[in-house]
Amino acid sequence: MRNALFQLHWLLGLTAGLVLMLVGVTGGILSVEEEVTGLMSPGIVTVPAREGPRLTPDALVARLKDEAPGKRVTLMILNGAPDRAAQVRLADGPGRGTETYVDPYDGRVLGPARGEGFFETVRRLHRWLLLPGDGDGWGRTITGASALALVYLALSGLYLRWPKGRRDWRIWLKPALNRRGRALYWSLHAVVGTWVLVLYLVMALTGLWWSYGWYRDGATTLLTGRPPAAAQARTMTKKEGAPVPLDPAFAAFAAATNGHYATASLAPAREGETVRIRAVAADAAHFQARDEWRFRPDGTLASRDLYAERAWGARLAGSMLALHEGKFFGPVGWIAFMLAALAMPLFGVTGLLLYLGRRRSRRRHAAAAVQAA
DSSP: HHHHHHHHHHHHHHHHEEEEEHHHHHHHHHHHHHHHHHOOOOOBBBOOOSSOOOOOOOHHHHHHHHHHHTTEEEEEEEETTBBBBBOOOOOESSOOOOEEETTTTOEEEEOOTTHHHHHHHHHHHHHHTOOOOOOGSHHHHHHHHHHHHHHHHHHHHHHHHHHHSOHHHHHHHHHHTTTTTTHHHHHIIIIIHHHHHHHHHHHHHHHHHTTOOOHHHHHHHHSSSOHHHHHTTSSSSOOOOOOOOOOHHHHHHHHHTTTEEEEEEEEEBTOOOOOEEEEETTTTTTTTTEEEEEEESSSSSEEEGGGGGHHHHHHHHTTTTHHTTGGGGHHHHHHHHHHHOOOOOOHHHHHHHHHHHHHHHHHHHHHHHHHOO
């Protein structure tokens, strides 16, 4: 059994490992997207703080009708900091539309952040390998299968190097950098793999959330105790009708939170709908720790679902991206996940070197046996 596990381990390492190296490096790059685009985009992501009030949601929508004629606002994300721009999604047809930054004081369109095009390409490479069809093509299938392979590689690697009897912890956790050749490759492969094993399992298990619908449905049921259909039933279907004002709902939200929020996203609502505001508190643990507020058009509260009051499983189900990136665990977790993702090629390279070294060793033994005969 051990030999069979080993053979499958190196077979998956030599095949799925190529995809995992690419996915790991691109994932590490994506983990710093917000920081890099922010540094590259002063005057777009950030704006000078001013004494006057920022535009209300309705005033911002009205201003954008002049700034972007022929387009409609489908989503706006307002920032609680006085020196941060608002984000809006503008569409001129039935599609998702494009996102841009807007000055929250006068409604001027500032454009997309610098570097967004590069990171969008990296994101498509990370998720779908830039193959045709994007999420509906073969790229999603390949990356999903590679995530399953990573689960096997991590668990089988732990089993294969599990010590027989008592072992010095230094052998288990300290790489033997004074060695050379295959001994050094094995030490790096096994010891560093032990360091990052739990991180890779979290990355793989959360990455599968976007790869397979059956996995996402099962994980949702397991974490929340509700079947996916029950969770989807809460989502309101868009109706036709006259738009309702957003300002009363936003004013009520601002009063309830004393204006202390990191971001608040809301979309235009139609007659008969409630206005939904998804907000991240100023002291939230991570960017997906969202509270959900629903207000009637007159500003009265219809419902409130606070992240801090949810069951632990519901918090996890709503924080898959934060878990995947390590930001769920704070700055230390984010840095650890980023370094682990960037280290993925180490295992592909050392695994390949070990495989080639084993083949050379077998050929030498076979030649020696022939000469001895």
